[in-house]
Amino acid sequence: MTVAAATIEPFRPEAPAIHVEQGLLQLPLLELHHGGSLADVTIAWRLAGAPRAPVIAALGGISANRLVFDSDVPERGWWRELVGPGLPLDTTRFRVLGLDWLGGSGETTGPRPGQTDFPRIDARDQAAVLLAVGDALGIGRLHACAGASYGGMVGLALAERAPARVGHVLAISAAHRSNPLATGWRAVQRAIVRHALELGDGPGGLRIARALAMTTYRTRAEFNARFPAGALADGGRAEFPVERYLFARGDEFAARHRPEAFLCLSESIDLHAVDPRRIRTPVTLAAVVEDQLVTADDVRELAARLPAPCRLLELHSRYGHDAFLKERTALAPAFAAALGTAPT
Amino acid sequence: MTVAAATIEPFRPEAPAIHVEQGLLQLPLLELHHGGSLADVTIAWRLAGAPRAPVIAALGGISANRLVFDSDVPERGWWRELVGPGLPLDTTRFRVLGLDWLGGSGETTGPRPGQTDFPRIDARDQAAVLLAVGDALGIGRLHACAGASYGGMVGLALAERAPARVGHVLAISAAHRSNPLATGWRAVQRAIVRHALELGDGPGGLRIARALAMTTYRTRAEFNARFPAGALADGGRAEFPVERYLFARGDEFAARHRPEAFLCLSESIDLHAVDPRRIRTPVTLAAVVEDQLVTADDVRELAARLPAPCRLLELHSRYGHDAFLKERTALAPAFAAALGTAPT
Numbered sequence: 197m198t199v200a201a202a203t204i205e206p207f208r209p210e211a212p213a214i215h216v217e218q219g220l221l222q223l224p225l226l227e228l229h230h231g232g233s234l235a236d237v238t239i240a241w242r243l244a245g246a247p248r249a250p251v252i253a254a255l256g257g258i259s260a261n262r263l264v265f266d267s268d269v270p271e272r273g274w275w276r277e278l279v280g281p282g283l284p285l286d287t288t289r290f291r292v293l294g295l296d297w298l299g300g301s302g303e304t305t306g307p308r309p310g311q312t313d314f315p316r317i318d319a320r321d322q323a324a325v326l327l328a329v330g331d332a333l334g335i336g337r338l339h340a341c342a343g344a345s346y347g348g349m350v351g352l353a354l355a356e357r358a359p360a361r362v363g364h365v366l367a368i369s370a371a372h373r374s375n376p377l378a379t380g381w382r383a384v385q386r387a388i389v390r391h392a393l394e395l396g397d398g399p400g401g402l403r404i405a406r407a408l409a410m411t412t413y414r415t416r417a418e419f420n421a422r423f424p425a426g427a428l429a430d431g432g433r434a435e436f437p438v439e440r441y442l443f444a445r446g447d448e449f450a451a452r453h454r455p456e457a458f459l460c461l462s463e464s465i466d467l468h469a470v471d472p473r474r475i476r477t478p479v480t481l482a483a484v485v486e487d488q489l490v491t492a493d494d495v496r497e498l499a500a501r502l503p504a505p506c507r508l509l510e511l512h513s514r515y516g517h518d519a520f521l522k523e524r525t526a527l528a529p530a531f532a533a534a535l536g537t538a539p540t
Numbered sequence: 541m542t543v544a545a546a547t548i549e550p551f552r553p554e555a556p557a558i559h560v561e562q563g564l565l566q567l568p569l570l571e572l573h574h575g576g577s578l579a580d581v582t583i584a585w586r587l588a589g590a591p592r593a594p595v596i597a598a599l600g601g602i603s604a605n606r607l608v609f610d611s612d613v614p615e616r617g618w619w620r621e622l623v624g625p626g627l628p629l630d631t632t633r634f635r636v637l638g639l640d641w642l643g644g645s646g647e648t649t650g651p652r653p654g655q656t657d658f659p660r661i662d663a664r665d666q667a668a669v670l671l672a673v674g675d676a677l678g679i680g681r682l683h684a685c686a687g688a689s690y691g692g693m694v695g696l697a698l699a700e701r702a703p704a705r706v707g708h709v710l711a712i713s714a715a716h717r718s719n720p721l722a723t724g725w726r727a728v729q730r731a732i733v734r735h736a737l738e739l740g741d742g743p744g745g746l747r748i749a750r751a752l753a754m755t756t757y758r759t760r761a762e763f764n765a766r767f768p769a770g771a772l773a774d775g776g777r778a779e780f781p782v783e784r785y786l787f788a789r790g791d792e793f794a795a796r797h798r799p800e801a802f803l804c805l806s807e808s809i810d811l812h813a814v815d816p817r818r819i820r821t822p823v824t825l826a827a828v829v830e831d832q833l834v835t836a837d838d839v840r841e842l843a844a845r846l847p848a849p850c851r852l853l854e855l856h857s858r859y860g861h862d863a864f865l866k867e868r869t870a871l872a873p874a875f876a877a878a879l880g881t882a883p884t
Contacts (some may be wrong), residue, residue: 376767383783395739423720439727
């Protein structure tokens with residue numbers, strides 16, 4: 197196992213002491229939880245924050261990547277609302293480890309264009325990848341793993357698999373398994389993409405699947421407030437304000453992600469199943485009452501089954517499942533609890 | 541305007557006195573609410589029940605048709621749980637008028653295979669069709685119009701357009717307009733079907749769209765109770781119990797409906813907009829608290845805006861939007877109120 201192509205950016209005296217390292221880790225073989233293995237795996241990682249500070253893995257949804265925050269171009273970091281200098285995950289006090297997902301659309305190994313037989317990937321496999329990166333970078337133990345949505349599932353899988361390697365798990369809008377309605381919505385998204393791939397237009401299908409996903413990430417209350425009823429005035433077919441929004445988001449997503457990778461990671465969410473009784477690591481859970489995808493009941497059930505004491509924070513957000521990207525103030529106490537810091 | 545091909549079935553002495561007439565009505569021209577017109581329109585209708593009894597129009601969702609109930613083969617009638625001898629809409633006391641929808645997949649005029657430029661159809665146009673059938677059959681005034689889902693919208697449009705022609709409107713899981721989240725879900729369904737039509741497999745798209753629709757017709761509670769988590773054991777790709785159910789329903793639907801007709805009627809739901817202030821007909825509304833598609837809030841808002849007194853019945857059902865097909869006992873009082881009968 198080697199760390200290739202690592203770069204270290206120069207220290208910039210005018211800014212807080214944020215060091216950025218990133219690289220590609222090569223693994224000759226990765227055994228997979230659901231059977232089989234992958235050879236010659238590449239893992240794209242990024243480690244950024246205060247030099248020599250404790251390391252926090254920061255993991256998001258299936259469309260997230262290793263660029264958790266970016267001090268130079270803040271709008272590029274997917275968790276910019278929560279992670280950065282002076283934010284709940286304060287990068288002047290911690291180093292933040294990010295990954296491109298195995299099976300995803302980034303620089304980590306994933307399905308090739310046209311490849312629909314990529315092996316099943318479990319959140320446990322992502323945890324194994326995280327451990328391999330830790331090994332390569334000399335990170336014996338993460339101070340914490342802060343994950344939301346799929347990233348929260350990976351954090352739980354990490355705690356189940358390697359309790360000695362992580363001090364605390366913060367899981368936001370994530371549970372020990374997926375619920376049937378959410379699985380149904382994702383199964384429909386995958387069917388859209390598979391059908392489109394079969395007919396020769398995977399990106400066209402991915403666009404529609406993402407539009408559907410957006411209806412499950414947000415809430416009825418937000419849509420009621422944002423979108424007027426009635427069709428937009430146009431000459432052709434009827435188009436509705438909510439429809440224009442959903443498909444604009446779908447277009448953005450389809451331009452950045454591969455259909456085959458979406459199939460792999462979407463399926464991985466539904467394959468996710470950890471046994472809460474096997475988790476002994478301290479856990480902080482955050483549940484969003486309005487989340488349609490990972491319900492507060494799902495998270496409460498996880499909390500009730502964890503043998504060790506855990507903190508369960510319930511919050512309200514019009515952003516539903518996307519609250520982890522938006523609700524800085526409401527989520528700050530969860531980060532403080534997980535990181536052992538004073539609330540910001 | 542002529543009534544062609546009407547048939548009258550013989551009286552069967554061993555059964556309750558149910559007479560069935562059905563036929564095809566030809567309209568030379570139908571002006572449409574959203575502009576344009578259709579020439580040479582055929583309307584398939586069915587009138588069944590006690591001879592010479594008051595007539596109740598019975599209208600369902602966009603997949604319903606003129607076969608509301610069938611005394612000979614009960615399982616064929618789409619509203620068999622509520623309509624029939626001795627049921628809340630008692631066909632020994634009333635005659636039941638059913639229609640195939642304009643723009644649908646039945647014998648009424650709809651888009652031809654491959655035709656995606658069929659004009660926009662409004663619930664008001666369905667009401668106009670209902671009035672034309674009434675004219676042809678000598679039904680000057682409906683005793684009531686009992687509609688659910690899209691059929692409820694048509695009943696409201698009928699009351700707005702022709703108050704002298706209907707004595708009471710029962711609208712179950714229907715409101716004066718669609719809400720943005722429901723419109724978003726349907727816009728995604730239409731995008732799936734349009735994309736599939738463009739790529740040459742409309743039925744394959746219709747199957748997926750119906751699977752998605754089923755997630756919105758039913759409830760999280762029902763899915764939690766019916767479907768275990770975890771993938772089905774199989775050799776190929778992961779398949780989940782809820783997924784198998786949704787796509788079995790999708791297959792059934794795609795075998796019976798045309799993609800182009802689905803596009804037309806789905807859009808018609810989102811174009812629906814009546815002005816409650818213009819409705820002076822007595823109205824009974826039934827709202828299902830668990831309905832994800834037409835929410836109880838939507839129906840309450842309609843009730844609050846109706847100038848005349850209306851009855852609002854709120855009920856709970858694990859079947860959500862599909863409660864109108866299932867909840868005989870809970871809906872009986874709504875039928876009794878609308879029809880002026882004692883509750884059954």
